Amino acid sequence: MTARTFLLACFTLGSAFAAEFKANDYGAKPGEGNNTEAIQKAIDAAAEAGGGTVVFDEGLYPSGALFVKSGVTLHLDEGVTIQAIQDDALYPDKPTRVAGLEMEWPAALVNVYEEENVKITGKGAIDGNGKYWWHKFWGEDGKSGMLGPYRDKGLRWAVDYDCKRVRALAVFKSKNVDIRDVSVLRSGFWSITLTYSEKVVVDGVKIRANIGGFGPSSDGVDIDSSKDVLVQNCDIDCNDDNICLKAGRDSDGLRVNRPCEDITIRNCITRSGHGMLTLGSETSGGIRNVTVENITAIGTSNGVRIKSARVRGGGAENIKLTGLKMIGVANPLQFELNWYPAYSYPEIPDHVDQDNMPRHWKVLTTRVDPPEKGIPMVRNIEIRDLHATGADTAIHANAYPEKPMTGIRLRNVTIEAKEAGQISNAADWSFEDVTLRVVGGGEVKLENCEGVEPPATGELSREEWKAAKEKAGDADHGAVQLGVGNDSDDE
Numbered sequence: 185m186t187a188r189t190f191l192l193a194c195f196t197l198g199s200a201f202a203a204e205f206k207a208n209d210y211g212a213k214p215g216e217g218n219n220t221e222a223i224q225k226a227i228d229a230a231a232e233a234g235g236g237t238v239v240f241d242e243g244l245y246p247s248g249a250l251f252v253k254s255g256v257t258l259h260l261d262e263g264v265t266i267q268a269i270q271d272d273a274l275y276p277d278k279p280t281r282v283a284g285l286e287m288e289w290p291a292a293l294v295n296v297y298e299e300e301n302v303k304i305t306g307k308g309a310i311d312g313n314g315k316y317w318w319h320k321f322w323g324e325d326g327k328s329g330m331l332g333p334y335r336d337k338g339l340r341w342a343v344d345y346d347c348k349r350v351r352a353l354a355v356f357k358s359k360n361v362d363i364r365d366v367s368v369l370r371s372g373f374w375s376i377t378l379t380y381s382e383k384v385v386v387d388g389v390k391i392r393a394n395i396g397g398f399g400p401s402s403d404g405v406d407i408d409s410s411k412d413v414l415v416q417n418c419d420i421d422c423n424d425d426n427i428c429l430k431a432g433r434d435s436d437g438l439r440v441n442r443p444c445e446d447i448t449i450r451n452c453i454t455r456s457g458h459g460m461l462t463l464g465s466e467t468s469g470g471i472r473n474v475t476v477e478n479i480t481a482i483g484t485s486n487g488v489r490i491k492s493a494r495v496r497g498g499g500a501e502n503i504k505l506t507g508l509k510m511i512g513v514a515n516p517l518q519f520e521l522n523w524y525p526a527y528s529y530p531e532i533p534d535h536v537d538q539d540n541m542p543r544h545w546k547v548l549t550t551r552v553d554p555p556e557k558g559i560p561m562v563r564n565i566e567i568r569d570l571h572a573t574g575a576d577t578a579i580h581a582n583a584y585p586e587k588p589m590t591g592i593r594l595r596n597v598t599i600e601a602k603e604a605g606q607i608s609n610a611a612d613w614s615f616e617d618v619t620l621r622v623v624g625g626g627e628v629k630l631e632n633c634e635g636v637e638p639p640a641t642g643e644l645s646r647e648e649w650k651a652a653k654e655k656a657g658d659a660d661h662g663a664v665q666l667g668v669g670n671d672s673d674d675e
Contacts, residue, residue: 203236205229207245214243218269223250230256235301240264240308248274249291254299260308260366268293268350268372270316275350281379281408283344284433284466286440287544292354292377300359309367312352317372318399321347331400341530344401345544349373355381364388370395371402375422379408380442386415393422394456403428404457409442409469418452426454426484429474430466434495435550437468438557443498444469450477459489460513461505465523467498467560474500478507483656487516488567492560493528494521494584495552499561510572512656516599517567519581519589521560559584564591574652575601578620578628583609585632594618600644600652604628607636615639623649 210229211222223238223245230236235255242263248271252258260266275290278297282289294310296302304310321343323329334343352371355361357380365388368375375391378384386405393402404420407413408430420426431437431444454460460481463471481487487510490500510516522528530548532538538546552558562583572578578601583589588611597618604622607613608631618639620628623646628638 203230203233205233205236205238206240207238208241212240212245214241214245217246218248218274219245220248220250220269220274223247223266227251227253227256227258244311247293249276249293249295251291251295251297252299252302252304255301257303257305258294260304260306260310262307264306264308265311266294266309267311268313268352270313272348272350277348278356280354280356281432281440284430284437284468285345285544285547286436287345287547290348290350292351294353296355296358296361298357299361302358302360303362303364304353304366305362305364307365307367309369310352311369312350312371312375314350314352314370314372314393314399314402315397317349318397320349321400337535338531338533340526341528341548342545344527345548346542349401351375351377353377355379355384357381359383361385362387366390367392369393370399372399373401374403374406376404377406377408378410378413381410381413383412384410384414386413386418388417389419391418391420391422398423400424404454406430407444407447408466409440409444411444411446413447415447415449416451419455420452420457421455422457424457425459425462425489426457426481427452428459428462429471430464431469431471431498433466433468434497434548434558435552436547437466438497438552440469442469444471445473447474448477449475449479452479454479454481454484456483458485460484460487460508460510462486462489462491463500463503464560465491465493465496465528467492467496467500470498471500472502474503476503476505476508480509481511481513483512484510485514486518487513487570487572488518489515490519490521490562491523492521492562493523493525493558495529495558496560497552497558499563501562501564503565505566505570506568508567508570508572510570510575512574512653513572514576515580516570516572516575516601517579517581519562519583521562521583521589556586559587561587562589566593566595567597568595570594570597570599572599572601574649574656575599577601577603577605578622579605579607581607581610585609588632588634594639597639600649602649604641606631607633607638609633611635613637
């Protein structure tokens, strides 16, 4: 291709993208009703024209699953909302991966599925209208959903896969996707998921999952076995991990063996939720080459969080974090590689007919062979310029004797907490200009550690600690304080 031909092609592509396709001209009507077919017609017309922008008159548009095609921009101006209709039949099952397992799962409200060069933009909203799916899991009374019976039958590990809940926005096996400025509200499950995708930008997005209640597993942004992803300028309030990196679970994740890599996260705020930044628990394909800069967490349960299990395999490495501010974060540094045993180590109860159980139950309970392949490795993590107040436990780290957590570097860190915490099964840690101020004093406890000298500690008054907790509005953040959150921490 000559330079002139290339420039002409770029000009033609730009012109195509400039064309507008108003969904209302294809039959979309704000208010009651089902706009799925009309909006999809506008999207398809834009795609067939070689690209274009789908726009809307102001209003709320109830819809089922929508599929944004290659070359299309879905633009939601301020005052435009696409809202999920609470009807499972409107979200067809599609091959995907969810919670580390490849399986059929309902399409999201807005999908980018095996496409390229897609944009989702504007100051409008994607409203997951998720309370129907929240109640499906917990029950309207917090007791009568699927969770209780499954737990009673020894199947706590299976309910998240069987209780199919609709996500707000999902990107799957796609490339060159921009998601900018939109608000994503009260998703039925994870808010934004990026799976098996490359070159994705999530910029200026506001996530508000906890409108009118607290949805189980309402993660903010989940990046699953994807590459070259930028998340920046986002504000995330949810009821599970705020920003989470994943790479597959157990035998199925090890089979796929696809890493989550080359990820940049910067200039974000996290509020209610279980992890400012979480790595795992799906670590099988490996999480690596992650850069995090200038993140503020206000009342988030955990700050930098790593979770895995003895059967996950893979791990996390080459992670650099700098400029972290945590206000009222209970656990600023929470590294637990034997996480949530009731969920992480599934066993088939005797009462289950194994010949007729769901296929994904068989996959979930397939043993990793050899077993040592399942032990995750966490290494080479640098955390600089972290300041935390109003914490409960400054640091918790627990790995395995066979694979200690190694090469952790903390520099210019101050944490004010109720207690110092503990480090177990670790090697080659360094603390430079690190100070923990702890109520009543006390040092970090070490267990089976080599080359780890605990950081300096100073005393913090209980009054100072309480004041910091109150400053964060601790009682108003997170479902745990409301007595409903412990079982939402699923994935």
